[in-house]
Amino acid sequence: KAGKRVYFNNPIWPGEAQCLRVESILYQAKSDYQEVLVFESSSYGKVLVLDGIIQLTEKDECAYQEMITHLPLCSIPSPKTVLVVGGGDGGVLREISRHNSVEQIDICEIDRMVIDVSKKFFPELAAGFDDPRVRLHVGDGVEFLSHAPEGKYDAIIVDSSDPVGPAQQLVEKPFFETIARALRPGGVLCNMAESMWLHTHMIDDMISICREIFKGSVRYAWGSVPTYPSGVIGFVICSTEGPPVDFLNPINPIEKLDGADQHKRELRYYNSEMHKAAFALPSFLKREARLL
Ligand code: PUT
Numbered sequence: 001k002a003g004k005r006v007y008f009n010n011p012i013w014p015g016e017a018q019c020l021r022v023e024s025i026l027y028q029a030k031s032d033y034q035e036v037l038v039f040e041s042s043s044y045g046k047v048l049v050l051d052g053i054i055q056l057t058e059k060d061e062c063a064y065q066e067m068i069t070h071l072p073l074c075s076i077p078s079p080k081t082v083l084v085v086g087g088g089d090g091g092v093l094r095e096i097s098r099h100n101s102v103e104q105i106d107i108c109e110i111d112r113m114v115i116d117v118s119k120k121f122f123p124e125l126a127a128g129f130d131d132p133r134v135r136l137h138v139g140d141g142v143e144f145l146s147h148a149p150e151g152k153y154d155a156i157i158v159d160s161s162d163p164v165g166p167a168q169q170l171v172e173k174p175f176f177e178t179i180a181r182a183l184r185p186g187g188v189l190c191n192m193a194e195s196m197w198l199h200t201h202m203i204d205d206m207i208s209i210c211r212e213i214f215k216g217s218v219r220y221a222w223g224s225v226p227t228y229p230s231g232v233i234g235f236v237i238c239s240t241e242g243p244p245v246d247f248l249n250p251i252n253p254i255e256k257l258d259g260a261d262q263h264k265r266e267l268r269y270y271n272s273e274m275h276k277a278a279f280a281l282p283s284f285l286k287r288e289a290r291l292l
Pocket of ligand 1: 053159192229
């Protein structure tokens with residue numbers, strides 16, 4: 001009974017639980033910010049869990065990392081400066097490194113333990129840190145952004161954990177304001193934005209905040225990640241006022257990038273068809289999150 005209370009009381013999806021068979025626990029510790037767990041599952045490979053919530057599995061991480069990265073970077077010509085907020089597992093860095101136009105990749109991750117654990121247990125993701133264009137900052141993303149030079153970045157990717165506790169501020173207006181300030185005119189943000197099935201109100205809130213702040217374009221896209229709650233994950237994707245960005249038709253298609261297909265790891269999920277399809281939304285979401 002006590003167990004049931006714990007499993008079904010997650011504030012982000014109350015009344016639901018996910019279940020994967022655990023073959024062995026590989027790592028378990030408490031960092032300054034959260035409980036960190038790595039286990040070997042019987043069907044999804046190794047799994048990273050933070051505060052009881054699955055962050056990635058070896059089998060399906062490709063869908064999340066590729067979409068959150070290439071949706072924005074393939075929507076603008078020749079991205080050069082990119083900031084990742086969160087993303088301490090390195091998977092988003094690995095994907096950014098496919099883009100040869102990129103000259104500088106800043107990453108601000110608050111929890112050093114996530115980086116260390118990824119380097120030890122998820123080398124296919126942590127390989128992203130080996131790119132010489134990467135500059136690692138261990139610290140608070142909100143603080144980092146507040147000191148970022150105005151208009152510095154072509155793209156900002158917010159790869160956070162779910163907005164409970166300290167990550168709550170990552171879905172609030174002041175955070176989006178600092179992001180917009182740090183982007184160049186016509187720069188793009190791609191922000192993890194939960195499940196359309198479970199978090200319609202949160203998506204509606206994020207979209208309406210972003211519409212106030214980002215005067216270019218504001219869209220919602222989604223993809224399939226079986227081990228995330230309800231099996232999907234969404235992204236709020238926006239551009240600042242400036243050269244117009246047509247998110248629906250990638251101007252910088254991955255298939256035409258020099259470096260993308262020479263990368264040592266093949267793309268598993270993302271391609272230009274998936275990019276375009278990601279913006280097709282079910283009718284209930286269009287209505288309830290006012291995405292008509
Ligand atoms: N960055 C991981 C996202 C987790 C969504 N539940």
